[in-house]
Amino acid sequence: MVHFPSFALGDRPATGSFEMEEMAQTKPRRADNGRKASSWTQDPEGVRRDILAVARAEFVENGLSGARVDEIAAKTSTSKRMIYYYFGDKEGLYRAVLEEMYARIRNFERSLDLAALPPREAIATLAGFTFDYHADNPDFVRLVMVENIHHARHLEDSAKIGELNLSAIDMIREVYERGLREGLFREGLDPIDIHLTISALSFYNVSNRATIRQVFGHDMGAPDARERRRASTIDTVLRMLSR
Amino acid sequence: MVHFPSFALGDRPATGSFEMEEMAQTKPRRADNGRKASSWTQDPEGVRRDILAVARAEFVENGLSGARVDEIAAKTSTSKRMIYYYFGDKEGLYRAVLEEMYARIRNFERSLDLAALPPREAIATLAGFTFDYHADNPDFVRLVMVENIHHARHLEDSAKIGELNLSAIDMIREVYERGLREGLFREGLDPIDIHLTISALSFYNVSNRATIRQVFGHDMGAPDARERRRASTIDTVLRMLSR
C-alpha cells in the first residue's frame, strides 16, 4: 500500500499516485506582477503538466461535456490561449488526460513483480495492489467511467493505448499456470476472467461509492470499510482459484 | 415558476412489471394533421411516459450535462413546452427518470422469492437474476454511472428512494442465516459484503463494456462471453460463501 503524501499542492485532492510523476509542476511558474509580464521562465513541459493536472480534475469532476474550458483555463497558471496552443481543442485535451492516465496504469503494472512469489501469494499481492490502486486513485476510476459513458471512442482514437493491459493478462496467466502445475489452483479458468473479477471487485466500490452511500449509508471510502472490503476481495479471488 | 399538476411529484405507479414494461406507450398519441390540431386525446400519463422514455434514452446516452432538452423535445411526440410543464426544468426531468429507474429495481427485487429455495440455490438464483438484470438493462447501469459521476446528489434530493435496497440486504441476510444454520455457509460474513460482491460482478461487465472491448478486444455483450461470465459470477459468489 503505497500512498505518498500529497505535499499540499494546494488545489488537488491528492490521489496519492504510486509514481511521483507530477509533483514538480504546480509551483507558480511566473512572477505574477500584474499588468505586463516583465519576466517569465520558459517551461513548456511545466505548462503542459499544469494544464493537464487542472484539466484532469475538471474532467474527472464534471465529465467531458460538463467540464468547461474557461474554468480549466481560470484554474491554470496560464491562459486559455495556451490550452489551444498545446492541445488543439477540448477533445484533444481530454485525450491527452486520458493517455496520461493510462500511461500511469502501465507503470503500475510494470512495477509488480509476481514471478518471485509463490502462486497464492502472487495472486493475493496482485489483488491487493489492484484494489489499492483503485482506492487511492478515484480520479482514474472516474475518468474510466466517463470514457465508458462515451463508449470509449476517445480511447479508440488514441490507439497508442492498445496492448497495454495485455501485459496484465500475461502476468496472470503465468501465475495461474504455475499454480496449476503446483496443484494449487483448479483447472479450466480463463486469465481474462480472473482479471475481470479482480478489476470488478476493485472498481465498483470506488465507482459507485456515491450511490452505495446514498442507498446503504455505508461510505466505502472510510478506512475500516475499505480495509474490510479489501480483505474480502483478496479472499474471494483466492477462493475463486482454489481447488 | 412552478406549474406542476398535483401528481407531478408524487405517487407515480411503477409502470408495470420490471420486464418489458414499455412498449405500449410510444404509439402516436395524436393525429398529426398539421397546422391546427383539431383533435387530440387527453392523456397526461401517456405524455409523461413518452417524455420520460425519450429523456431516459438521452440521459443514458449523453449524461446529464451532455443531454439536450431540445433534442429530447424533438424526439418526443409532444413539445418542449410540455417538458417544462410537467417536470419544471432539466434536473427535474432527470430526477424523474432516475426515480422511475429505481422504482423498477424495487419491483425486480420484490419479484424474487428466495425463501422457498434451499440456501445455495437461493444465492445462485439471486446472483443469476442480478447478473441478468444488469446485462438486460444497460440503461439502468449507465444511469447509475451518470449519477455517480454527479456524486449521487440527485438521489439525495429525491430522498424517497432510501430504504429501497435494504430489502435486498434483508433477503440476503435471511438466506445467509439459513445457510449458516444448515451448516452450508461459513461464518462471519456481512450481508452487505455479499451484496456488493454480487453487484460488482454484475455491474462491471456492463458499465465497462466499452473500455474492456477496447483494451482486451473482448465484447462482454456477446452471448457466449456473457454466458461464461454469468457462470463464473455465480460460481464465485457460491465459493465466497462456502465453508
Next chain:
DNA sequence: TGTTAATTGTACTAACTAGTTCAATTGGTC
C-alpha cells in the same frame, strides 16, 4: 354549461461556451 387541466406552437432571450483573432513580448539557442 361552465370550469379547469391538458395541450399546441412559435418566437424569443439572456447567458453561456468552444474556439479565434489580433497584437504583441520574451527566452533560449546557434
Next chain:
DNA sequence: GACCAATTGAACTAGTTAGTACAATTAACA
C-alpha cells in the same frame, strides 16, 4: 544578434442552450 518557439492577454464571434412569454384551443368532468 538573429531567429523561432514560448508566452501573454484581452476582446471578439458564432453557435448553442436552458428556460420563458404569449396566445390560444380542446377535452373531461361534474
